[in-house]
Amino acid sequence: MYWKCFVLAVLVTYDGAVAEFSTEDCASLGFIKANLLCSSCDQLKDFSLEQLVDHCKECCHSDESASKEKKYARAILEVCTCKFPAYPQIQAFVKSDRPAKFPNLQIKYVRGLDPIIKLLDKDGIVKDTVAIEKWNTDSVEEFLNTHLDKEHDDEPDFLKTNRI
Structure with a gap:
């Protein structure tokens, strides 16, 4: 029993x-x-x-x-320039104007590394890592649009608001 x-x-x-x-x-x-x-x-x-x-x-x-996708404060796209020929879509993303659309995205060059995106919280702690070697430029941009918080300035842009 x-x-x-x-x-x-x-x-x-x-x-x-x-x-x-x-x-x-x-x-x-x-x-x-x-x-x-x-x-x-x-x-x-x-x-x-x-x-x-x-x-x-x-x-x-x-x-x-x-x-309600999980949002992250920052992202780091890590890639090795020596591997650009193997990942032409990632190279195209990095060298284009697309990364400029994401002020909270940092591109970091790490020797010998296959391309990954590290997603960080507001304290800078890595919360998730995603391998992106098979992605195209549109997939990378869509992923960042979905998972990155939009940065908001604490001070309003007075030229845009027309206030003094």
Whole structure:
């Protein structure tokens, strides 16, 4: 009798202790956690990929929360210029005028690194890292538009407001 209660308690504890996968865990499984909606996981069955559904569900965001995407105060796009030939779309983004649209985006050149975006909170602590080597310029811009806070100046621009 006692061992049955113990086994039941262990199972309940285990079931409640399972946490969702980290960004790194999801990346190693081939999922981009920041962009994955749970409705996409359900579509895996249509392609005979049922074995991936459980892992996908550990990495996804519910579709209801998709409208309130998590916003970050700053982002750092890290890339190596020596790898630009391998990532022409990332090179095109970096060398274009698109980064200027994001005053809270910093481009950092790190030797030997495949392109990534680090997302930081207002205290400058890295909260998420996203690999972007397969992205095109439009995907990078859309991601930054979705996940970066719009910077607001504390002081109003008097030339724009026409006030003295």
